[in-house]
Structure formats: structure tokens, C-alpha cells
Amino acid sequence: MMLPLILLYLIGYETRVTTACSRLEACNSEFRTGLEVAGIQEPESSAPYCAELRAYSQCIKKANKACRGDLSFHTSTAVIDSLMKRFKCAQQNWGPPYKRPSVKPKSNSICSHQSNSEYVHCGIFGDPHLKTFTKSYQTCGAKGAWPLIDNKFLAIQVTNMPVINSSSATATTKVTIIIRRVPGCAEEKTFEATSDAPLRPFFVDSSYSTGPEGSVQMKASINKTEKVEIYLRYIDTTLVVRRVGEYLGFSCRLPWDIAKIREENALELCQTGCPGTELLDIASSRGHRLSWETALNKCKQDMDLETGVRNNLTDQYLDWCVFDVMTTGKNEFVSTAHLAQEDVLYMDPSSLRNRTFPLDLNGIPKPSSAAISNVTLNLQVTAVVDRCGRNVVHAPAYEGAPQVGRVAIKVPPIWENRIPVL
Structure with missing residues (x-):
């Protein structure tokens, strides 16, 4: 069972999964609407919440024939079953399911993005580790300020500083997001986050939205970790900034037809990756604050105690976690890896291969x-x-x-x- 996916609902994400199965999209919308109508902001072991889960399950089951070849269909089915078991819905006297009309997307909704383009994800976290739009996985030195995205809609920049003097590894300490003016849809807004201060749930002008019908919206959550999410409806783009301890992480999800917009020869890490001179080999560039075995044991825990996120690190996120903890000895990097993988499970789950065996950083010689x-x-x-x-x-x-x-x-x-x- 992919337990991290349960968290998409547990922490109140507004699901914006795009799928070729239109019926599944309608079920997702009905579920969100049902929670809002019932006044449910967080998951709970209650009859109303279980009724919404059951209605969601029944809606998806009706789409079985049309959607059974869709990965999102099987993921949603597994998540619902896990949630119903987790909150003991079989013991709830929930009564008949709540009936509501199907939610149909507004075909002419103002400032809404209409596209059949594939959605892509970019993320950066840790020492730092980068996943590009084209699914390139890199560890970079990249000290100083670097652009992640720079197009007519967005300018996003990260600033990285060394984590310890004895290593070439750096970590993100500042994120700057500039939402450029789009006449009729958004005024220019700037969001800044620094690792030495709590995340602010508003733009630098103290606003948290812009545009007609809130075409740009910001929401924040502060539990065991800090997170700010910005959604731009007119380009159907989600931006997430996280702060864990002294470090920041960033993730984004947007349509490919928006992501590919760039100036010729422009440097954008989400597009081009880090320059070759900034790439680090994690086998030879690792530090030695902790042994490989100790770091691996910390990273293999299925629940991060700092964040409360319950998942198993896999693929590059497991390797990167071990690298960061070996290099710095800091538990914050276990948390950042868990949260980065959680964002990937939300924004680009098909990119994960569920590799659970780690790269042995103990004695791998550096390839030529x-x-x-x-x-x-x-x-x-x-x-x-x-x-x-x-x-x-x-x-x-x-x-x-x-x-x-x-x-x-x-x-x-x-x-x-x-x-x-x-």
C-alpha cells in the first residue's frame, strides 16, 4: 500500500490531478465539494467524513469500465480503502450517502487554463538535489543565486549556501517567487522565503491573492513543518515552498506547454539542469559526519518523527537522504527528503519506481x-x-x-x- 498517497487527503490538499478519464476528475471534484459542504477541514473518524469517503468510492466504482486503464483510478481506489480502514468507517453509523449533483468544469471560466498538455514536476531540496521537468536527477554544488524558472508568467530563484566548510555541498536558504502581471488575470506579486525566519503566508505586499475570482491564491499550513502553497489558476500551476529547520525546499507542477516557454539559451535549472561544472557525484562528494550504516538506518525509518510524515523513502530520495545525513549529520535532511518525496507523490507519482535498495555510498569508486x-x-x-x-x-x-x-x-x-x- 502506498501510504504516502493517503496524506494527500489527510493534510487537506486540493486535488488537481489531471487524467484522461473525465469521470475520475468529476469524482475528485465531488469529493472536495462534499468535504466543503459538510464543513470538514481535516480527516476525522466521524459519520459525515466516512459518508463522503463512501460516496467517493461509489463514484469511482461507476467509472471502473472507462477508467480501469488509468493509473490515477487505481491509486484513488487504494487510497480510499486505506482511509476507510484508518478511520474505522465500518464502525460508523453513517446512514445514506450524501447526494449532490455532479460537478462539471466551467468551460468558459474566467482566467482558467485550457490545455491537453502533459503535466511536469520540478523540485529542489537538501544539499541540494534537483529533479527537472524532464526527469533528470542531479546533485549540484550551485552556490549562490540560481534561476529555476524564468518565463513570461513566473520567475523563481533559489539561493544556496554551503552546509559545512569541509564539503562542496550546499543547501537552499532562500526562495524568491515573482508572479508576473497578466492583464485581466493577475497583478505582479512577489513571495520571499528565507531559512532563518518562519514562512510568511502572504506576498511581500501583505496580500494572499490576486486576480478575478482569486485566480492566484496562497494557502499556508504550519503543523510540525511549515508549508506555503500558491496556485495560479490561469496556468493551472501549483508552487510549494517548505521550511524544515534551517533549510528550504521547493516543488512545482505545471502543464508542459507552460513549462517549455523559455528564452533561447536561457539558464533555468528546472529545464536544463545544473551546469556540468556544478554537478556532484554523491559517491565521491559525500561527507563523513555519520557512517553509511547509521545514515541509512535514519533514512529507512518509515515514519519521520520530525514531520509526522509516514512513508518509505525510495529511489533517488533514499540515496539523497543518506548522502545528506552522512555529509551533515543533521536529522533535518531526513525530514526534507520525506517531504520532497511526498510532493512528488502528489505532483508526479508515476516518476517513482519504488526502488528500496540503497546506493552503497561506503566504497563505490568514482567512475571515470x-x-x-x-x-x-x-x-x-x-x-x-x-x-x-x-x-x-x-x-x-x-x-x-x-x-x-x-x-x-x-x-x-x-x-x-x-x-x-x-
Whole structure:
């Protein structure tokens, strides 16, 4: 069971999952509306909440024939079952399900984005680690100020500073978001976050929205961690800034036709990744504040005690967590990894491969520059052995629009015998 997905509902995310199955979109909208009508702001073990879950389940079951080939359909079904068990809905005397008319999207809603484009995700956190729109996974030095996105709608910049003097690793200490003016939909707004102060739930002019019908909205949550979410309806874009201890993290989800807008030769980390001179090899650049075994034990805990997030770190997020904790010795980086993966589960769940075996950072020799050039093309990749025993490296396609498929590349000899068999 993918427990992190339960958190999408537990912490009150407004679900904006785009899927080819229109019936599933309607069910998602009906569920959100039902919670609002019932006055339910947080999950609870109550008859009204369980009634909404049951209505949601019945709605989705009606879409089984049309949506059974859709990943979001199966994910939603699993999440509902887990929520109903978690809140003991079988013991609730919930009565008949609440009936409401289907929610249909407004075809001519003012300042709403209409597109069939695929949605993409970019995120940065930790020392810092970057996932680009094209699913390139990198660890970068990148000290100072760097642009993540810079187009006619948005300018987003992060500032990274060294975490310790003995390492080339840095961490994000400032995030600046500029929402550019779009006549009729938004006035220019600026949001700033620094790691040495609590996140402010408003723009620098003290407002928290702009545009007709709130076409730009901000909401904040402060529980065990701090989070600010900004939604731009006219480009259907979600921006998330998190603060954990002394460090910041950032994630965004937007349509590809918006994400690909950029000036020719412009440097945008979410588009192009970090320059080659800023890339770090996590095997050779790791620190030694903690041993690999100790760091791994901290990162393998299925519940982060600092944030309350319950999930299992996988893929690059597990490797990056171990790297950060080995380098700094700080538990904050366990929390940032959990929260970064939680954002990916919300914004780009299909990008995760659920690899649970970690990269052994104890004694891996640094591959030659030729091997790195031939295999990764400046991408951090996940190496596996397929069921036929052939050594391959799975890497995302990276030219043009994002693609779902993966390409297989021969593993260089230096990596042989270091790859666990699935």
C-alpha cells in the first residue's frame, strides 16, 4: 500500500490531478465539494467524513469500465480503502450517502487554463538535489543565486549556501517567487522565503491573492513543518515552498506547454539542469559526519518523527537522504527528503519506481569521466538488472517533451557486480 498517497487527503490538499478519464476528475471534484459542504477541514473518524469517503468510492466504482486503464483510478481506489480502514468507517453509523449533483468544469471560466498538455514536476531540496521537468536527477554544488524558472508568467530563484566548510555541498536558504502581471488575470506579486525566519503566508505586499475570482491564491499550513502553497489558476500551476529547520525546499507542477516557454539559451535549472561544472557525484562528494550504516538506518525509518510524515523513502530520495545525513549529520535532511518525496507523490507519482535498495555510498569508486559521459549524460540514473539477467541502466528521455518510457543503456564494467538483482 502506498501510504504516502493517503496524506494527500489527510493534510487537506486540493486535488488537481489531471487524467484522461473525465469521470475520475468529476469524482475528485465531488469529493472536495462534499468535504466543503459538510464543513470538514481535516480527516476525522466521524459519520459525515466516512459518508463522503463512501460516496467517493461509489463514484469511482461507476467509472471502473472507462477508467480501469488509468493509473490515477487505481491509486484513488487504494487510497480510499486505506482511509476507510484508518478511520474505522465500518464502525460508523453513517446512514445514506450524501447526494449532490455532479460537478462539471466551467468551460468558459474566467482566467482558467485550457490545455491537453502533459503535466511536469520540478523540485529542489537538501544539499541540494534537483529533479527537472524532464526527469533528470542531479546533485549540484550551485552556490549562490540560481534561476529555476524564468518565463513570461513566473520567475523563481533559489539561493544556496554551503552546509559545512569541509564539503562542496550546499543547501537552499532562500526562495524568491515573482508572479508576473497578466492583464485581466493577475497583478505582479512577489513571495520571499528565507531559512532563518518562519514562512510568511502572504506576498511581500501583505496580500494572499490576486486576480478575478482569486485566480492566484496562497494557502499556508504550519503543523510540525511549515508549508506555503500558491496556485495560479490561469496556468493551472501549483508552487510549494517548505521550511524544515534551517533549510528550504521547493516543488512545482505545471502543464508542459507552460513549462517549455523559455528564452533561447536561457539558464533555468528546472529545464536544463545544473551546469556540468556544478554537478556532484554523491559517491565521491559525500561527507563523513555519520557512517553509511547509521545514515541509512535514519533514512529507512518509515515514519519521520520530525514531520509526522509516514512513508518509505525510495529511489533517488533514499540515496539523497543518506548522502545528506552522512555529509551533515543533521536529522533535518531526513525530514526534507520525506517531504520532497511526498510532493512528488502528489505532483508526479508515476516518476517513482519504488526502488528500496540503497546506493552503497561506503566504497563505490568514482567512475571515470568517460563512463559518466557515456552512461548518464549528466543524469543521475537508477541501475538495475532485469529479470533476464541483462545489466541495464534505466534513464529518462530528456530531449523535448517528457516521455513516459525509459531507455536501456549498457552498464559500464565498473558498475558490474554492484547492482542488486530484483
